[in-house]
Amino acid sequence: MGIDGTRTDRLGLLLEQFDQARESAQVRLTGLSDEEYLWEPVPGCWSIRRRGEATTPRAFGPGEWVLDQGAPDIPASEYAEVARQAAGGMTVEKIADDWSVSVERVEQVLAHTGEPEPDATPITTIAWRLAHLHFHFAGGWEWAFGERRQEPKQLVDFTPAAAVELERFWALIDRWRDSVGAVTEEQLDTVGFSQYPYSNDADYPFVNVLAGANLEFIHHMSEIALLRDLWRARFTTAG
Structure with a gap:
């Protein structure tokens, strides 16, 4: 076309x-x-x-140089996606596994009301x-x-x-x-x-x-x- x-x-x-x-x-x-x-x-x-020399807990890479990566979390920009996952029938346990976070963290995100606070993400x-x-x-x-x-x-x-x-x-x-x-x-x-x-x-x-x-x-x-x-x-x- x-x-x-x-x-x-x-x-x-x-x-x-x-x-x-x-x-x-x-x-x-x-x-x-x-x-x-x-x-x-x-x-x-x-x-x-x-x-x-990495300063983050989950830095990774196969060679001499690794890429910084922090602890797993669900950023505020993804709260709506988590809500969609739950509305689509995904269990809290499956969502937690999908994001590599605890069930408690998923429940916290799903219980959040109002506008989420901006993420304090690193430069x-x-x-x-x-x-x-x-x-x-x-x-x-x-x-x-x-x-x-x-x-x-x-x-x-x-x-x-x-x-x-x-x-x-x-x-x-x-x-x-x-x-x-x-x-x-x-x-x-x-x-x-x-x-x-x-x-x-x-x-x-x-x-x-x-x-x-x-x-x-x-x-x-x-x-x-x-x-x-x-x-x-x-x-x-x-x-």
Whole structure:
């Protein structure tokens, strides 16, 4: 389907959105230096660190460098998703397992009324955000198009070298794009086509998973673009 050569079908729209975001992101990441890549604009940032120097309880990675990760929790931005899970028939125990938190924490979230307080989430470096996306798309590809057996946290060898990370990252993104481009209408509607273990992908049609992956890519790349702007202006003072 299309108008004047432009696709208007579900997959076509998702691909066009992803392609435009990817093109913009690649331009914005041109010239990224190692210093900027690892820059920590405030104390307490999450980043990638040498094994043994990580400051978070669940930092992970297969090699010398690991990605900071804190204790499991349900962020305020996901309270509505937890409510939807419960309304859809998921037990409190299943929801707790899905989020890797206690039953008590799920009950606390479900009992919450009013607007949730903003999350006190840490600032993350460009290195962290790229590594997070790399890990997310590597695991997403493995558990949708690959053998669906490799542990996602062992798929990406994190690196302090910006050029190395970008080369590996864009190769992965191109593989993801090629695989998504070949998805059929039947696969788009298949619940559980993605079995990615660190998500609820298996509970949704694959078209929803793809929409979520686009959102993940776009919002983290927007954050990276802002960090690049702040890096460029870091020594500028108001006159």
